[in-house]
Amino acid sequence: MGRDRLDTVSIANRGLNYGDGVFETMRVHRGALPLWPQHLARLREGAGRLGIAVPDVDFIEARIADMVSAVDAGVLKLLLTRGEGGRGYAPPADAVPTWMLSLQPLPEVLAGLRVHPCETRLSMQAALAGIKHCNRLEQVLGRAEAVRAGCDEGLMQDLAGNPVCATSANLLVLRDGRWRTPAVETCGVAGVLRAWLLAQDLVEVAAVPPEGLADADALALCNAVRGILPMRALGAREWSPHQATDELQARLAMAYPMFQHAGSKP
Amino acid sequence: MGRDRLDTVSIANRGLNYGDGVFETMRVHRGALPLWPQHLARLREGAGRLGIAVPDVDFIEARIADMVSAVDAGVLKLLLTRGEGGRGYAPPADAVPTWMLSLQPLPEVLAGLRVHPCETRLSMQAALAGIKHCNRLEQVLGRAEAVRAGCDEGLMQDLAGNPVCATSANLLVLRDGRWRTPAVETCGVAGVLRAWLLAQDLVEVAAVPPEGLADADALALCNAVRGILPMRALGAREWSPHQATDELQARLAMAYPMFQHAGSKP
Numbered sequence: 349m350g351r352d353r354l355d356t357v358s359i360a361n362r363g364l365n366y367g368d369g370v371f372e373t374m375r376v377h378r379g380a381l382p383l384w385p386q387h388l389a390r391l392r393e394g395a396g397r398l399g400i401a402v403p404d405v406d407f408i409e410a411r412i413a414d415m416v417s418a419v420d421a422g423v424l425k426l427l428l429t430r431g432e433g434g435r436g437y438a439p440p441a442d443a444v445p446t447w448m449l450s451l452q453p454l455p456e457v458l459a460g461l462r463v464h465p466c467e468t469r470l471s472m473q474a475a476l477a478g479i480k481h482c483n484r485l486e487q488v489l490g491r492a493e494a495v496r497a498g499c500d501e502g503l504m505q506d507l508a509g510n511p512v513c514a515t516s517a518n519l520l521v522l523r524d525g526r527w528r529t530p531a532v533e534t535c536g537v538a539g540v541l542r543a544w545l546l547a548q549d550l551v552e553v554a555a556v557p558p559e560g561l562a563d564a565d566a567l568a569l570c571n572a573v574r575g576i577l578p579m580r581a582l583g584a585r586e587w588s589p590h591q592a593t594d595e596l597q598a599r600l601a602m603a604y605p606m607f608q609h610a611g612s613k614p
Numbered sequence: 615m616g617r618d619r620l621d622t623v624s625i626a627n628r629g630l631n632y633g634d635g636v637f638e639t640m641r642v643h644r645g646a647l648p649l650w651p652q653h654l655a656r657l658r659e660g661a662g663r664l665g666i667a668v669p670d671v672d673f674i675e676a677r678i679a680d681m682v683s684a685v686d687a688g689v690l691k692l693l694l695t696r697g698e699g700g701r702g703y704a705p706p707a708d709a710v711p712t713w714m715l716s717l718q719p720l721p722e723v724l725a726g727l728r729v730h731p732c733e734t735r736l737s738m739q740a741a742l743a744g745i746k747h748c749n750r751l752e753q754v755l756g757r758a759e760a761v762r763a764g765c766d767e768g769l770m771q772d773l774a775g776n777p778v779c780a781t782s783a784n785l786l787v788l789r790d791g792r793w794r795t796p797a798v799e800t801c802g803v804a805g806v807l808r809a810w811l812l813a814q815d816l817v818e819v820a821a822v823p824p825e826g827l828a829d830a831d832a833l834a835l836c837n838a839v840r841g842i843l844p845m846r847a848l849g850a851r852e853w854s855p856h857q858a859t860d861e862l863q864a865r866l867a868m869a870y871p872m873f874q875h876a877g878s879k880p
Contacts, residue, residue: 356622357630359714364623365693366750367633398751399758427631430754435721437750437757437781448625455701471737472773476751483749484632484703485664485742488696491703492665507738515703 354448361446363429366437367482369446370394375573376422376451377606381412383572386540391428394479400430400445408447415451421606423452423573429482454573460580460589461569463514464499466490470506470513470535478538491515501569503582506535509558517569517577518542521556522592527568528554540572541600550599566590575607576600620714627712629695632703633748635712636660641839642688642717643872647678649838652806657694660745666696667711674713681717687872689718689839695748720839726846726855727835729780730765732756736772736779736801744804753781767835769848772801775824783835783843784808787822788858793834794820806838807866816865832856841873842866 362368372387381387388405395402408426416424428447434440468489476483486504494502494515501514512530513519518539521528529551532538545551561567566587567579578593580586601608628634638653647653654671661668674692682690694713700706734755742749752770760768760781767780778796779785784805787794795817798804811817827833832853833845844859846852867874 354625356624358622359620359693359716361630362754364627364630364635364695365637365748366754367748368751368754371631398755427625429630437753438761439754439758450625468741469739471739473735473737473752475734475755481751482631482633483751485634485747485749486739487703488628488632488634488705489664489741492705495704 354446357429357446357448358432360432361429362431362434362439362443363427363446363482367484368398368439369400369427369429369482370398370480371425371427371482372480373573374424374426375454375606376416376419376424378420379417381416381424382604382606383540383544384412386543387426387572390480390538390540391426394481395428397475397479398430398481399439400428402428403445403447411449415449419451421454423454425450425452427482457574458500458577460578461500462498462581463567463569463579463583464494464497464502465583466493466502466504466515468493468504470504472507472534474534477534477536478532480537487515503561505558511556511558511561512536513539514569517571517574519556520545520551520568520570520576520596521561521564522566522568522590523560523564525592527551527592527596528556530554530556539570541570541575544603545570545596545600548599550596561585566593568593568596575604620712623695623712623714624698626698627695628697628700628705628709629693629712629748633750634664634705635666635693635695635748636664636746637691637693637748638746639839640690640692641720641872642682642685642690644686645683647682647690648870648872649806649810650678652809653692653838656746656804656806657692660747661694663741663745664696664747665705666694668694669711669713677715681715685717687720689720691716691718693748723840724766724843726844727766728764728847729835729845729849730760730763730768731849732759732768732770732781734759734770736770738773738800740800743800743802744798746803757781771824777822777824777827778802779805780835783837783840785822786811786817786834786836786842786862787827787830788832788834788856789826789830791858793817793858793862794822796820796822805836807836807841810869811836811862811866814865816862827851832859834859834862841870
């Protein structure tokens with residue numbers, strides 16, 4: 349099962365043809381992946397949901413160590429597909445999964461995000477919700493909208509108009525002194541950092557209605573690469589920096605020093 | 615824009631990472647693609663919807679001719695992705711689309727299909743419905759169900775339970791002497807052969823309610839590789855061969871002799 353790291357894949361790869369795979373995008377910090385156990389758990393969950401075997405984890409971990417041991421800061425992407433071939437959509441019984449690693453530079457950390465309310469909606473699909481699969485055209489279309497609007501990110505709603513998440517981050521909404529995040533049972537991704545915030549009881553899952561953002565006290569986004577990022581604007585609505593966001597960032601940085609940054613401070 | 619035919623792609627290809635592309639699966643007959651104009655039209659529609667530039671068509675056509683001129687019968691797949699890279703989901707402004715051709719043998723023609731009613735539903739996404747994009751996990755899951763059930767194909771419903779199409783074919787339903795096919799405005803693929811049948815007024819678009827299949831006079835599937843295929847069974851419900859299906863196959867074979875086959879005849 350263990351293969352050497354790939355730089356190319358066959359055009360028969362099912363990841364290329366059908367998005368038939370899952371991935372993780374992970375922060376590298378001082379030669380390691382501090383959130384690796386959580387990423388691995390989600391990878392297993394996603395692969396299990398799709399019926400893709402997870403290759404030898406010891407071997408993958410050894411290759412990851414080779415790649416990141418000398419890296420101070422960066423992003424490592426792990427992509428796992430069902431492998432090659434099969435006649436049409438039917439997964440081949442004997443498919444050998446393909447996995448790939450690629451190292452990318454750390455993106456710049458923005459002090460406050462300008463977020464575009466996307467017109468592209470997230471469809472409801474319980475079989476795929478939560479996992480980080482490779483069918484990402486909705487996110488591609490949403491992010492393209494955000495870029496056209498000159499924004500840093502795009503906020504996506506479900507078909508009923510309820511805010512769910514950004515194209516590549518989960519949504520945190522502060523109301524009445526509590527941070528809330530929408531459920532991801534029918535669409536959206538169950539982010540690794542979102543899961544940590546929930547487990548620490550710093551955030552709770554709660555429905556956010558369509559009108560539930562404009563009058564929020566503060567909004568933030570979170571993901572496992574950039575940590576917690578305050579939102580400065582959603583469309584025309586703007587927010588000032590909020591102490592609760594600073595405090596949430598500080599709690600995270602205590603557990604994971606890689607997320608220590610100037611944050612929302614002016 | 616024109617590149618030589620590829621056998622591998624970079625792991626940075628957006629088709630592999632996000633299913634960010636479209637494809638066509640086309641019947642080769644006596645060294646040509648009789649339905650090429652229709653496939654090209656749908657490819658342009660899909661690429662346009664996703665904002666992917668269609669590479670030089672003259673060059674693609676020349677390469678297709680090279681590949682199929684000596685082929686009597688087969689299937690040619692054309693895959694077009696947005697190309698490589700970009701930071702996350704945002705489509706790179708300067709992306710050079712990647713296109714690939716691959717030749718496959720003609721699948722066997724079955725005299726009557728056994729079809730499994732899939733539990734996996736088709737989500738509703740108007741931005742992606744109708745086009746043949748590469749986000750196909752729903753079809754992969756549906757087809758896997760069909761294989762597990764020992765069936766030839768799987769029938770997929772929308773979230774409301776309305777039958778839409780098979781995993782890789784459109785659905786034709788005979789009632790009151792008229793062939794009907796469900797709309798593909800919110801999910802499903804606008805098949806090339808379905809479009810031809812509609813243009814010939816041999817089939818009409820009509821809603822098919824959840825209970826609208828069990829009491830149909832006949833059911834068939836159609837796609838551009840295998841033509842019109844009668845359904846023999848859907849789950850436990852079975853149908854005998856129907857003259858109207860033979861007649862529809864005969865009309866198709868008159869226009870496209872490549873689809874001449876024994877069909878539903880015993």
